[in-house]
Amino acid sequence: MAAGLRLGPVLRYVDWNGGGRATVWVETDRPCTAEVRCADGADGETRTFRVAGHHYALVQVTGLSPGTTTPYEVLLDGHRVWPPADARYPASTITTPGAGGTDPLRICFGSCRWSAPPGDGKDPVGPDALDKLAARLAADPTAERPDVLLLIGDQVYADETSAATRRRLGARRDLREPPGEQVADYEEYTYLYDESWQDSGVRWLLSTVPSCMIFDDHDVVDDWNTSAAWVADMRRTGWWRDRILSGLMSYWVYQHLGNLSPDELDADPLYAAVRVAPDGTEVLRRFAAEADEDPARVRWSYRRDFGRTRLLMVDTRAGRVLDERRRAMLDEAEERWLRDEALADRAACDHLLIGTSLPWLLPPLMHDAEGWNAALCRGERGARWARFSEAVRRKADLEHWSAFPESFERLARLLAEAGSGPDAPATVCVLSGDVHHAYVAEPVWREAAPRSRVLQLTCSPVHNRIPGSLRWGFRFGWSGAGRVLGHVLRRHGRAPRPVVDWRRTGGPWFGNQLMTLTLRGRSARLRLEHAREGGGLVTVQEEAVTRGA
Numbered sequence: 001m002a003a004g005l006r007l008g009p010v011l012r013y014v015d016w017n018g019g020g021r022a023t024v025w026v027e028t029d030r031p032c033t034a035e036v037r038c039a040d041g042a043d044g045e046t047r048t049f050r051v052a053g054h055h056y057a058l059v060q061v062t063g064l065s066p067g068t069t070t071p072y073e074v075l076l077d078g079h080r081v082w083p084p085a086d087a088r089y090p091a092s093t094i095t096t097p098g099a100g101g102t103d104p105l106r107i108c109f110g111s112c113r114w115s116a117p118p119g120d121g122k123d124p125v126g127p128d129a130l131d132k133l134a135a136r137l138a139a140d141p142t143a144e145r146p147d148v149l150l151l152i153g154d155q156v157y158a159d160e161t162s163a164a165t166r167r168r169l170g171a172r173r174d175l176r177e178p179p180g181e182q183v184a185d186y187e188e189y190t191y192l193y194d195e196s197w198q199d200s201g202v203r204w205l206l207s208t209v210p211s212c213m214i215f216d217d218h219d220v221v222d223d224w225n226t227s228a229a230w231v232a233d234m235r236r237t238g239w240w241r242d243r244i245l246s247g248l249m250s251y252w253v254y255q256h257l258g259n260l261s262p263d264e265l266d267a268d269p270l271y272a273a274v275r276v277a278p279d280g281t282e283v284l285r286r287f288a289a290e291a292d293e294d295p296a297r298v299r300w301s302y303r304r305d306f307g308r309t310r311l312l313m314v315d316t317r318a319g320r321v322l323d324e325r326r327r328a329m330l331d332e333a334e335e336r337w338l339r340d341e342a343l344a345d346r347a348a349c350d351h352l353l354i355g356t357s358l359p360w361l362l363p364p365l366m367h368d369a370e371g372w373n374a375a376l377c378r379g380e381r382g383a384r385w386a387r388f389s390e391a392v393r394r395k396a397d398l399e400h401w402s403a404f405p406e407s408f409e410r411l412a413r414l415l416a417e418a419g420s421g422p423d424a425p426a427t428v429c430v431l432s433g434d435v436h437h438a439y440v441a442e443p444v445w446r447e448a449a450p451r452s453r454v455l456q457l458t459c460s461p462v463h464n465r466i467p468g469s470l471r472w473g474f475r476f477g478w479s480g481a482g483r484v485l486g487h488v489l490r491r492h493g494r495a496p497r498p499v500v501d502w503r504r505t506g507g508p509w510f511g512n513q514l515m516t517l518t519l520r521g522r523s524a525r526l527r528l529e530h531a532r533e534g535g536g537l538v539t540v541q542e543e544a545v546t547r548g549a
Contacts, residue, residue: 003032003076007197012058012258014096014148014210016306020064022094022210023265025258028055028076035075036061038094040068049275051253051284052186060262067098082207089138089200092207095147097307104520105306108133108209109150110513111216111357111433112461115196116162127531128463129512134201136536137208146516148306149209151462152313152433153216153357155255156192158183158247160218165191179239182221186281189250212304213255214313216357216434220247226399227377228322229390248288248318259302259313295319296331303341308348309519310425312341313355316401324378329358329407339414346423350522352452358400359432360411361441361456361502363477368486368495370402375493400434402498409499416445419452426522426546428452433460437474438515438528439507440543443500453547456502457526459515471510478504506541513540522546 008026015021024036028048034057035045042063048055064070071091074082083091097103114125137143159182161169166181168191175181183189197203217224221243225231234240257271265271270287274280291298300315314330321328330338342352354360362370373396375381376389392398401408419428428450441456476482490497512531517524524545529537 001030002079003081004029005074005076005081006054007193008203008207009036009074009082009092010197010206010258011092011094011208011210012212013261014094015064015261016097018066018099019262020062020066020096021262022061022064022096023258023262024059024061024072024074025254026057026059026074028057031055032076033078034059035078036072037075038064038070038072040065040070042070042094047275049277050279050281051249051274052190052281054190056253058257058265060265061094064094064096066096067103069093069095089134089204090141092204094208095145097147102521103307104518105148105309106144106146106516106518107148107150107306107309107311107353108146108514108516109152109355109431109433110459110462110515111151111153112218112436113151113155113196113463114157114160114162114461115192115199115463117164117195117199125463125465126512127533128199128202129514129529129531129537130205130462131199131201132531132537133514134205138201138204146209149205149211150311150313150355150431151211151213152355152431153214154218154433155213155215156189156196157218158189158192158243159221161192162195165195178237179243183243183246184239185242186246186249189246193250193254212259212311212313212355214259214300214315214355214357215251215255215317217317219251220244220317223394223397223399224317225320225322226394226397227390228324230394231322244292245285245288248291249284252284252287256300259304261304264302291318296333299334299337301334301337308350309353310341310349310351311353311355312338314338316356316358320404327374327378327404327406329401329404329411335407335410342414342418346418346421346425349425351519351524352418352425352428353517354415354428354430356401356430356432358434359456359458360401360408360430361443362400362402362435363474363482363504364502365477365482365486366400366474367402367498368490369396370398370400371405371495371498372489372493373398374403374405375495380494381492405495412443412498412500415443415454416450419450419454420448421451424451426452427524428454429517429524429545430456432456432458435474436461436464436466436470436510437507438509438513439478440505440526441502442505443502445500453545455505455545457515457517458507459513459528461512462514463512466510474508478508506543509540517545
């Protein structure tokens with residue numbers, strides 16, 4: 001029987017530095033040779049590798065010409081499997097930037113996509129913004145197309161499964177036993193990606209728009225790595241070890257590999273070991289166990305260059321330092337990597353983008369509440385307050401940058417340094433999601449302001465909901481009364497004043513949404529679009545990011 005395509009193709013890397021290369025990810029139903037063949041003669045092929053009974057390939061395509069858009073097809077053992085015979089979407093294509101480096105760069109980003117299909121014709125969380133983007137691009141070949149899609153957390157929800165997924169889980173184990181209706185192992189993680197990436201519109205979109213990804217907590221479990229006490233509690237359960245190892249293994253296969261350039265893939269010993277093994281499951285499982293036991297041994301963060309725009313996608317989940325006396329969002333090596341990459345060769349960078357699933361700048365009340373909570377958890381007001389505050393931290397998800405006050409301040413200083421001096425980029429933007437609403441915030445520097453415009457751009461969710469009470473809470477968090485309450489909490493926790501102040505310059509906006517940055521030379525503009533029921537994507541905000549643009 002001929003090999004079949006289970007999932008994909010997913011276009012991941014496209015070379016913006018003139019190398020004419022791309023990578024395309026696929027999952028197949030049996031071992032085979034996967035080939036990507038482009039209409040202009042560019043191509044690539046590779047054998048699949050095996051993990052936990054599933055077969056995958058990341059095909060490196062070479063020979064692409066600058067400034068072209070070329071259709072491609074996928075062949076397995078020489079038989080065409082993509083596009084499907086009954087395709088109702090346009091051909092999947094690979095677009096490369098022009099050789100002159102003058103093309104605008106359009107980066108579309110968002111987070112938090114719960115992928116359950118609608119029941120009875122009505123979507124329980126409203127229209128999916130990625131589906132709406134796919135429909136617009138498919139209907140109009142001349143429509144403005146993103147050059148890259150940044151998915152910055154919660155691509156799958158391991159702890160909030162749909163009715164369809166729960167039926168699959170129930171067919172293989174007793175859901176009355178932990179972890180119940182959450183996923184338990186690698187096989188069940190594959191169900192989540194099936195549900196998310198087999199959506200016909202999203203499948204086509206991911207096949208034709210390159211993507212960069214990073215995990216957040218729901219890719220593993222809500223509140224993942226919120227504190228040392230939380231980790232200890234989870235490790236005492238009977239199901240957590242399989243869950244965390246399977247979460248890291250599946251993330252490596254489905255998301256992380258495609259974040260890497262062909263050169264990085266060629267130099268990656270784990271990728272080489274998995275590919276040469278008859279079955280890479282144990283190799284990958286040992287890696288995941290090491291990553292869980294000693295996060296400093298693994299780097300999930302990465303850098304991507306799009307001409308003169310630099311993206312640093314930062315892991316703010318797996319590599320945390322959780323000792324209450326020295327809590328840090330990033331360990332020392334990770335922080336040093338971020339600093340080195342942010343400050344390297346700034347003359348070659350017009351725009352510096354820091355991708356972090358968790359916002360750096362929050363509504364001020366929320367920021368002060370997290371700083372207050374962190375102070376109490378480390379014992380600032382005694383053991384009873386510490387125990388109470390640990391419970392509050394978990395219940396209220398108090399775990400953003402502001403819950404790691406020293407990390408917050410070091411990031412603020414790094415952004416100011418990166419944005420200062422004659423070689424500073426035009427913009428330094430922190431791109432985030434997580435909080436199920438969108439907003440723009442700008443720091444107010446108490447010392448000399450950097451030359452670059454520094455902004456927090458937050459966009460979430462792509463497809464999820466937020467209760468009315470939380471909408472009210474986020475609005476209140478930005479208000480004057482909210483700031484006053486935050487100051488009270490900060491004083492009670494004996495927490496210092498943040499190294500910067502900030503103001504909200506846009507939002508908050510609620511709904512399923514995507515934000516797009518358009519970068520042309522040293523100018524930048526942003527557009528926020530909402531997915532509307534019975535319609536498409538509707539622009540709700542458009543503004544200049546660079547001063548005077």
